[in-house]
Amino acid sequence: MAAAAALSPASSGDGGAGGRRSRRVLMFPLPFQGHITPMLQLADVLRCHGGFDVTIFQAAVNDAEWARHPAAAAGYRFVTVGAGVAAALAETVPSKGTNSDFAGIILRMNELLRAPFEDSLREVLAEDAVGDDTPAPPCLVVDSTLRGMQEVASRLGVPTLSLRTGGAACLVAYMAVPELIDKGVLPPPSRDPSQLDMPVTELPPLRVRDMLFSATTTQATMVACFECIIESIRCSSGVIFNTFDDIESADLQKIAGGLSVAVYAIGPLHKISAGLESSLLTQDRSCLEWLDKQEAESVLYVSFGSLASMDADELLETAWGLANSPVPFLWVIRPNSVVQGSGSQQGQVSLPDGFEDATRGRGMVVSWAPQQDVLRHRAVGGFWTHNGWNSTLESICDGVPMMCRPQFADQMINARYVEEVWKVGFLLEGKLERGVIQAAATKLLCMEEGKEMRRRAKHFKDRAAVSTENGGSTKAAISMLVELIKSL
Numbered sequence: 496m497a498a499a500a501a502l503s504p505a506s507s508g509d510g511g512a513g514g515r516r517s518r519r520v521l522m523f524p525l526p527f528q529g530h531i532t533p534m535l536q537l538a539d540v541l542r543c544h545g546g547f548d549v550t551i552f553q554a555a556v557n558d559a560e561w562a563r564h565p566a567a568a569a570g571y572r573f574v575t576v577g578a579g580v581a582a583a584l585a586e587t588v589p590s591k592g593t594n595s596d597f598a599g600i601i602l603r604m605n606e607l608l609r610a611p612f613e614d615s616l617r618e619v620l621a622e623d624a625v626g627d628d629t630p631a632p633p634c635l636v637v638d639s640t641l642r643g644m645q646e647v648a649s650r651l652g653v654p655t656l657s658l659r660t661g662g663a664a665c666l667v668a669y670m671a672v673p674e675l676i677d678k679g680v681l682p683p684p685s686r687d688p689s690q691l692d693m694p695v696t697e698l699p700p701l702r703v704r705d706m707l708f709s710a711t712t713t714q715a716t717m718v719a720c721f722e723c724i725i726e727s728i729r730c731s732s733g734v735i736f737n738t739f740d741d742i743e744s745a746d747l748q749k750i751a752g753g754l755s756v757a758v759y760a761i762g763p764l765h766k767i768s769a770g771l772e773s774s775l776l777t778q779d780r781s782c783l784e785w786l787d788k789q790e791a792e793s794v795l796y797v798s799f800g801s802l803a804s805m806d807a808d809e810l811l812e813t814a815w816g817l818a819n820s821p822v823p824f825l826w827v828i829r830p831n832s833v834v835q836g837s838g839s840q841q842g843q844v845s846l847p848d849g850f851e852d853a854t855r856g857r858g859m860v861v862s863w864a865p866q867q868d869v870l871r872h873r874a875v876g877g878f879w880t881h882n883g884w885n886s887t888l889e890s891i892c893d894g895v896p897m898m899c900r901p902q903f904a905d906q907m908i909n910a911r912y913v914e915e916v917w918k919v920g921f922l923l924e925g926k927l928e929r930g931v932i933q934a935a936a937t938k939l940l941c942m943e944e945g946k947e948m949r950r951r952a953k954h955f956k957d958r959a960a961v962s963t964e965n966g967g968s969t970k971a972a973i974s975m976l977v978e979l980i981k982s983l
């Protein structure tokens with residue numbers, strides 16, 4: 496959908512005509528994998544479909560990973576922002592896994608990056624002004640969490656678009672938070688399960704527990720972070736979503752109406768971008784050869800994204816749950832993804848004695864996988880996920896049903912939609928125990944319930960494919976977005 500609400504794009508602009516160089520699009524992702532990936536995919540789409548030059552601002556974190564990043568080789572220009580505050584930025588990098596205060600981190604990054612970004616943006620604008628041709632003024636596509644950068648851009652006369660890297664349902668939920676606080680729904684009076692399981696009647700099928708951002712984020716910080724996101728969208732020339740009409744049409748309409756902003760649903764981005772590599776960690780591609788040897792739709796893929804963690808007990812239960820289940824599995828265990836009792840992260844993770852023998856030939860463990868290739872592999876029949884939005888969308892668009900173990904931020908909302916709205920998976924709640932994992936893996940891969948979820952997921956896979964073809968909603972939204980950018 497490209498729902499042009501109160502802000503309707505003006506007529507098509509110069510777009511490189513009249514002796515001007517092609518318009519430059521500046522981009523600034525939040526420096527986390529789940530935000531970098533859709534921004535780089537969008538860069539690819541804008542370059543291919545609009546012929547725009549793209550410059551990507553990159554916060555001065557993950558420097559080592561960026562230095563060897565293939566996108567630099569693919570002709571994208573990167574501008575590092577905040578080298579002078581690199582030490583302070585490094586302190587914001589989440590170090591407590593799931594227990595990190597992600598909303599607080601976002602607010603702090605905004606504070607730290609604002610002044611350095613102003614310097615970098617001025618430099619880029621000054622470079623553009625040099626040369627024989629009249630430069631078309633650039634616009635900035637900014638991650639919706641980086642409201643501070645948008646304010647800087649606006650002050651320097653640069654129009655902005657906001658990229659929302661989560662789903663539309665999640666934003667609708669965030670928009671409702673002030674009302675839920677007024678009504679006394681949030682915060683819940685206690686963390687008693689009877690309180691947490693109460694339905695939020697304003698946002699079906701969500702429950703109170705789905706709205707609690709993280710164990711360590713205070714309500715005040717959460718609200719400040721949501722305000723920053725919503726303001727970034729409200730003050731933009733349009734908001735871009737990595738989603739598609741068939742799964743989120745009603746929520747996209749609510750956003751267009753509620754925030755009076757033009758909405759561009761141009762997902763699934765990973766299916767339309769030219770395949771620009773966006774992973775900061777090195778992917779272990781040997782797992783694809785291992786998958787080649789497995790039967791169709793037989794393998795459970797297990798991965799909890801780039802930030803979520805588990806404790807040592809959960810690692811043990813997961814290992815034996817997978818070992819005891821009858822299904823083959825491919826399990827991603829990121830370095831640092833296991834948190835000790837002390838809160839420190841265990842760099843190299845050791846699996847329990849006997850696990851390797853018990854799973855030889857039936858299981859594979861890697862430290863980072865080429866997830867999109869894994870999910871589209873014919874051998875993969877189910878995904879045990881934390882329900883980050885990228886993972887959720889990638890799974891839906893490859894017809895893979897999910898068992899869901901959300902941990903923080905929007906993951907609970909995504910998982911509820913997977914279970915209750917799209918019905919392409921089910922939640923794994925409560926204490927993580929081997930028997931529960933074994934039963935869930937069996938249900939997803941081997942039982943009729945799982946097969947029904949797979950049929951539904953395949954339906955959405957087909958719908959996603961249709962949306963990206965000529966005449967499809969995603970294809971149309973991309974054309975409208977390109978026209979909007981030319982007109983700004």
Ligand code: UDP
Binds near residue numbers: 886
């Ligand atoms: N991913 C990957 N290899 C892995 C695990 C994850 O390439 O082994 C990618 C995945 O395809 C997705 C991103 O990392 O695009 C994770 O984003 P998501 O929004 O799912 O979760 P987050 O990491 O932000 O919690």
